[in-house]
Amino acid sequence: MRRPRFPGPAVAVALLVVAVALFCALFSWLIVPDATEQDLTLGITYPGPGHPLGTDDLGRDVLQLLIAGARTAVLGALAVSAGSMLIGNLTGLPAGYLGGWADGLAMRWADLMLSVPPLLVAIVVAGVMGGGYGLAIIVLIVLFSPTDARVVRGAVLEQRGRPYVEAARLQNLPAWRIMSRHVWPNIVPVALANTFLNFAYALVSLASLSFLGLGVPPGSPDWGRTLADNKSQLFANPWASVAPGLAIIITAAAVNVVGDWLQERAEERMLAR
Amino acid sequence: MNPEPPPVTTGPRRAIGGAFLLRRLGGTLVVLLLLSIGVFGLLYLAPGSVEQTLLGTRPASPETVAAIRAQYHLDDPVAVQYLRWLGGALTGDLGTSIRTGIPVTEAIGSRLPLTLELTAYGTLLAVLAGVPLGILGAVRRGRAADRISVTAAVAGMSAPPFAVGLVLLMVFAVYNPWFPVYGPGEGLGGRIAHLTLPAIALATGAAGLLVRFTRAALIRQLDQDYVVFARARGLPSRLVLWYALRNSLIPILTAAGLIVTSTLAGTVLVEVTFALPGLGSLLVDSVTFKDVPVVQALALLLTLLISVVNLLVDVGYTLADPRIRLGASR
């Protein structure tokens, strides 16, 4: 039996990145209260003193925009992953434990939803409906939740056949109690790890929608949006669009690393009987 | 508890694989039918009245509205409208674009080759980078080479294609002007030069996924008893690796379907980033303009492409795994 593993250096760095991103997302209004302040006389500049990443064509400081942009990019992704985990658990747990026709129906529905890439569906649906940040989040929750339901159901099925669950059934406990007290605590690590991996995917998807103009309105400080707005200034100040791009990549990678780490631990826990 | 298979099976063995494929084909058709209903429903999903959506920027007078109602048979029940639309789609009549007024099939046909080229180029790069790196990681598990491949995979998976595209543009087009910045290019050489950076941007995420799947599938096989047994009885290590690779082919094939679909979704972002006139940029333009007939046609086409790819994957692993082909219980 292996001892509880402490995070290695890669995971430690990733945790730090996630913490910084979350901090910026929650407190950007305190750190950079006037990130969107324009200075049209200044215009677009290369990185230099006072503006470590330069300015964009409206004279806004790119670094400040970056910090302010974490808010919608990170919190939206968090909402998507949390929402889809909630729906996934509420449907996957009873579907896996109780089985039957409702389970069959739920899983066929999931099959259908999973047969097309969520990002494409999100682009089409959010686009036709007129776009918008809230809409993008709701559409992504609806599109992500079947995966969560599938993962939770799979974990429940794995537990359901184990003698400890059968022993609980032999105590004549009601099904909801077996699900909530016996089965669910054993799948929390799996669900949590999956939420983190979803978080990374949601971050990228939401940024993609913003990039295509289907998320936050133009001009808002948001990583995907800022990148799209400043794409045309690539030769004047490449950092104005590349910096938010790097922010997305680094944050998503960090979240993925943490998610992988959690998943590894969950699997080890499942194996360590 | 486990009923053992009979000692030596005989009888109609091919038939079972055929039945499996027929069932898959039927399932695909059902999925396509259900999705087509959703695609048709897009018309009613757009905000505002249907007539307004179909009129686009043209002024709404009683005459034009009546003309639109007649042209699209909006007075028929919705089910009839759907069947009429589906029938049209099956015979290649997808209506006309609201934005440009040209037939949808024409608009799509002129842009399809570029997207297919880009997808094929990107998938090729992803497979060429992802599979060998995944094998390397599995074989050198826990060592430096493995850690590098795992890190690269996570970074690749986490990077949205448009962000990668911009970084590539900054490095290889702005700071080192080796590649053209925008546009599709002329002639074969020009096309390849213009599509290289987009294809790399497109391949990054798919390659990351492939590294992970390949590595995980191969590691799972390398941990199996039959690999230890093969080593213990002195089989050459190249043969042992082949044993494991052959057995991990099925999960890798399953991943291939995912790769193609994620690449298709990625083309939308890449084409916008690199200003390439393909289906992806057409989709974004049409979506922004609420050009519903074009959006419907594109959605239907992409759904069809994805279904065909998934069906091919199913056929692939039916061929690869005799246990499915011959209908074994496990």
Add this chain to the structure above:
Amino acid sequence: MTENRHGVLVENLRVGLAGGRTLLSEVGFAVEPGRSLAIVGESGSGKSLAVRAMLGLLPPGLAASGDVDLAGVRVSADPKALRALRGTTVSLLMQDPFTLLNPLRRIGRQIADGLPARLRTDAEVARRLAEVGLPAEVAERRPFELSGGMRQRAGLACALSGDPGILVADEPTTALDVTTQREVLTLIRRIQRDRAMAFVLITHDLRVAFSLCDDVLVLYAGRVMETGPAAAVHRAPAHPYTRALLAAEPPLDRRLTVVPAVPGGVPAHDDVLGRCSFADRCALVTDACLDGRPEPLPAGIGRSSACVRSGELPGMKAAPPAAAAEDTARTEGSALLEVRGLTRTFPGASRPALAGVDLRIAPGEAVGVVGESGSGKTTLARCVVGLETPDGGEITLGGQRYRALSALPRDARGRVLRTAQMVFQDPYSSLNPVRSVGAVLAEALRAAGRPAGSAEVAELLGLVGLKASVAGRRPAGMSGGERQRVAIARAVAGRPALLICDESVSALDVTVQAQILDLLAGLRESLSMALLFITHDLAVVRQVTDRVYVLSEGRCREEGPTGRVLDAPADPYTRALLASVPDADGRWLG
């Protein structure tokens, strides 16, 4: 040891986690061509690690030191040389026939892969298949098309394809049914003698070791306890641990009042440094045993024992355990459980798991159900407690009549489940990993409508021989025996009239199995429970039951008082089953 040029010579072998704990040390043995050695031990003894180290196949993270000579080559100093010897000089047959062959490759090609290049012909493959008793057409099959016994034969053909002079077999028949086990063991022994190979067998089963091998080596907690010729060790063990191991093996031909069990479980190698590792469980322990680690001492011709009192052992012949009078079956009167015509066919199965089984248990009666895998014995038990729904037939338990327990109203179902409770096979998965022992037992008490305070939980733990402090622990870190005690406590919390044990001792080591058998016998007495004991092990069924049903392919072949059925079986299937039970003297394999 120069005469050992073509066999195995292992000296001073140590295996440990890289830079950490030691798992096994000072292990040595020698096997000459044509001779066979059995390495015997319970789980945690390090027996598999020893041979894996010898073959250079340790899992990652483990490292070995010491001297290993294979066919005169010092392979411990030269891993490359070892790689060249694998297959042609030394080969390994592994435990699980369901996983040891490449699932996608035809059997013939897998055999051919190990043949020398010039011999890779269909005729040679057919010859190799014939050697292990398989028809030539098997060459065209893939593993999933073969039964377990056939796969293990094919595995043997693969292991022998390079014509090794040394064969190692790691629990080669543990995953097989008893009748198949006997066939495969007979085959291995015949081929070993025909080819005059040096043979090393890893096994937990002393009876298999004695019947198959010339010499035995007993491992315990990573140390050698005793070595010597099989017959001599069998006649007079020179180490108390070997003695305990032999005594704990229940006899087939009589019922004992108690199965002699030593307390406790196998310690970790590093927890018993500097003393005899068996001292804590030994009845003969003296101060000398704790003062230092006993060196292996000669104990007769070709024998050694690591016990300071081995010289005294022959004089202390323990009294043979008392045979109990076998109860005459009490079948008269009202039945506690009555099963009539039970049928069940699993979806997709070619034949029914249960094809009309009748069973009857009187109050307080202990009834056994024996059969091989696929006989339907487990399905029968699961139907009774409603974990499985029969297709047809009827169950009457404690006056309640039902077919599908889940179809009964909740309170009626509760009454049934207070009458009958079940103990499962695998002690590791039958306890919820996130709940403490105390919470599990309190819940069981509440479910039975009994007070569930800490005093009651402590009393329940005492009933199964565990300390009250166990209540605060979670299953992780508990031994298999301790977990099975908790599972038994959970089952008897509501004082059921019927306790169903589904292979409840078969996953346990033999010394722990003896403890649990004694515990069950005691509980049955003190709680006056009836017992439904599902097992594949005829010797175990003799110890705990009054009456026995023999099941095969979903049908009852024979039923009657346990002593009568085992001593004078009426059905040919029962006779075949009895003949397959390993017998410690070498005549068993014929």
